[in-house]
Amino acid sequence: MTTLTWLHLSDLHVRGMETSLDRLLFDKMLRDIQEQIQNNKLKPDAIFFTGDLAFSGKQDQFRLAATMLEQSSGCMWPRQVA
Secondary structure, X not given: OOOOOEEEEEXXXXXXXXXXXXXXXXXXXXXXXXXXXXXXXXXXXXEEEEOOOEXXXXXXXXXXXXXXXXXXXXXXXXXXXX
16 A cells, blocks of 8 residues: 655744744754654655745745745755756
8 A cells, every 4th residue: 555645834924034033933843843754754755835825925035935945845855856
């Protein structure tokens, strides 16, 4: 039987990393994801992000959100170049 494992992230509401609390919370989320994957021996086949990505739709918030999502995918499994 083939299984499909995914990670679902939702409603990031990126404002910016202007405060140390923003950075602290994001880093904590990444550590928690890594621990869950390692402790449960998971290998997500896909990551789904739903909901609000940016807090107020400003272009710099979307750029930062793209960077954050890239960082989160990189912490979950090594990149494979085809």
